[in-house]
Amino acid sequence: xxxxxxxxxxxxxxxxxxxxxxxxxxxxxxxxxxxxxxxxxxxxxxxxxxxxxxxxxxxxxxxxxxxxxxxxxxxxxxxxxxxxxxxxxxxxxxxxxxxxxxxxxxxxxxxxxxxxxx
Amino acid sequence: xxxxxxxxxxxxxxxxxxxxxxxxxxxxxxxxxxxxxxxxxxxxxxxxxxxxxxxxxxxxxxxxxxxxxxxxxxxxxxxxxxxxxxxxxxxxxxxxxxxxxxxxxxxxxxxxxxxxxxxxxxxxxxxxxxxxxxxxxxxxxxxxxxxxxxxxxxxxxxxxxxxxxxxxxxxxxxxxxxxxxxxxxxxxxxxxxxxxxxxxxxxxxxxxxxxxxxxxxxxxxxxxxxxxxxxxxxxxxxxxxxxxxxxxxxxxxxxxxxxxxxxxxxxxxxxxxxxxxxxxxxxxxxxxxxxxxxxxxxxxxxxxxxxxxxxxxxxxxxxxxxxxxxxxxxxxxxxxxxxxxxxxxxxxxxxxxxxxxxxxxxxxxxxxxxxxxxx
Numbered sequence: 091x092x093x094x095x096x097x098x099x100x101x102x103x104x105x106x107x108x109x110x111x112x113x114x115x116x117x118x119x120x121x122x123x124x125x126x127x128x129x130x131x132x133x134x135x136x137x138x139x140x141x142x143x144x145x146x147x148x149x150x151x152x153x154x155x156x157x158x159x160x161x162x163x164x165x166x167x168x169x170x171x172x173x174x175x176x177x178x179x180x181x182x183x184x185x186x187x188x189x190x191x192x193x194x195x196x197x198x199x200x201x202x203x204x205x206x207x208x
Numbered sequence: 209x210x211x212x213x214x215x216x217x218x219x220x221x222x223x224x225x226x227x228x229x230x231x232x233x234x235x236x237x238x239x240x241x242x243x244x245x246x247x248x249x250x251x252x253x254x255x256x257x258x259x260x261x262x263x264x265x266x267x268x269x270x271x272x273x274x275x276x277x278x279x280x281x282x283x284x285x286x287x288x289x290x291x292x293x294x295x296x297x298x299x300x301x302x303x304x305x306x307x308x309x310x311x312x313x314x315x316x317x318x319x320x321x322x323x324x325x326x327x328x329x330x331x332x333x334x335x336x337x338x339x340x341x342x343x344x345x346x347x348x349x350x351x352x353x354x355x356x357x358x359x360x361x362x363x364x365x366x367x368x369x370x371x372x373x374x375x376x377x378x379x380x381x382x383x384x385x386x387x388x389x390x391x392x393x394x395x396x397x398x399x400x401x402x403x404x405x406x407x408x409x410x411x412x413x414x415x416x417x418x419x420x421x422x423x424x425x426x427x428x429x430x431x432x433x434x435x436x437x438x439x440x441x442x443x444x445x446x447x448x449x450x451x452x453x454x455x456x457x458x459x460x461x462x463x464x465x466x467x468x469x470x471x472x473x474x475x476x477x478x479x480x481x482x483x484x485x486x487x488x489x490x491x492x493x494x495x496x497x498x499x500x501x502x503x504x505x506x507x508x509x510x511x512x513x514x515x516x517x518x519x520x521x522x523x524x525x526x527x528x529x530x531x532x533x534x535x536x537x538x539x540x541x542x543x544x545x546x547x548x549x550x551x552x553x554x555x556x557x558x559x560x561x562x563x564x565x566x567x568x569x570x571x572x573x574x575x576x577x578x579x580x581x582x583x
């Protein structure tokens with residue numbers, strides 16, 4: 091490489107080590123890509139199969155959401171580097187996740203607290 | 209004044225460089241924003257009477273394509289970041305270029321889908337709330353009616369408000385002086401406005417909604433009603449007349465035309481076969497109709513939340529694309545991609561932060577796709 095790295099204060103040995111490390115990551119990311127595509131196709135196939143009941147807790151919807159959650163986790167853990175992050179970020183995310191769960195609980199609560207009609 | 213130092217290196221207090229802490233705080237607030245909307249979706253869906261939540265309004269294929277496009281762009285943006293760290297400028301520009309291109313394709317496909325919905329029409333019949341969907345044939349006539357109606361209604365609203373205001377003024381004037389000249393002037397005005405209002409109301413009652421001619425969709429939930437209650441009869445050049453509680457819905461022959469892209473390609477290649485379902489249209493008398501609309505957000509709760517959520521998501525896609533364009537374009541003074549050569553560590557941080565936002569946009573779509581298109 092012709093452009094010399096002036097701003098990065100690593101010894102040559104450190105740099106070579108890091109480069110190898112990063113190239114390994116590249117392979118991993120493409121692996122995640124294919125996993126995401128496969129999971130997407132599976133979700134579509136699941137939606138075509140009629141697994142019976144509609145409504146809350148219907149097996150195909152639950153399965154679809156479980157797959158979506160797995161996909162989201164793959165993106166968050168690998169692409170967003172949440173597998174290895176500082177504690178502060180987890181604390182922030184935990185905080186907002188608690189609020190989101192509370193919002194969902196409200197909707198589900200409303201579902202089980204219906205107005206009675208005669 | 210103290211300012212937050214513009215540092216590239218992680219801060220000792222947090223272990224993070226400031227931009228990263230900033231983007232995560234922002235993403236946490238985004239989680240709550242979208243979380244609220246997902247919760248609204250759940251609320252609407254659980255609140256809908258059993259079996260009435262619409263299915264199959266969206267075509268799966270464009271949604272699946274867009275999902276794949278977003279996943280691809282998510283990988284390429286992380287590759288762009290790695291290329292910066294590996295000091296490979298050309299690769300970086302290629303990968304970020306692909307990401308920007310993907311976002312463009314995504315927005316195009318989404319626009320095509322929106323366009324399709326805005327031209328799709330639905331009618332709910334008075335009888336059993338039967339829903340008939342399709343494409344409106346006599347839209348000129350229909351739009352003329354809608355425009356005239358909304359104009360008259362707006363006029364009626366304005367006049368009613370003016371009359372109410374004047375009546376109040378008369379009341380106040382009369383309280384001061386029983387025989388006030390002002391009050392009688394106001395009264396004259398009120399009389400004139402009332403006369404005008406009367407005319408507007410007459411115009412509204414005279415306005416007749418035209419019968420709607422609808423090229424019905426292939427899958428029709430109302431088909432099951434035909435055998436049960438409706439009577440068939442021969443009717444001039446029409447094929448069939450379905451009699452819904454005395455109100456006629458007539459099925460007429462029309463020249464078919466392909467509406468789907470795949471059909472258009474087939475037609476261009478001379479392989480298009482006229483499908484059975486496209487060869488007629490329905491004439492629906494206004495007396496039979498309970499409500500009617502294009503597939504706008506007002507059409508039903510599903511479209512309301514669909515347009516809200518995918519619209520907000522599309523705004524995020526456009527915003528992310530604009531930010532990445534800034535990082536892609538070479539601009540003087542260390543702005544844009546020239547920062548790559550000026551301060552690579554700093555530039556890597558920028559791309560990482562932009563990437564984190566982009567992954568979040570992908571993450572939202574991962575949930576939107578199944579709940580809007582599939583289940």
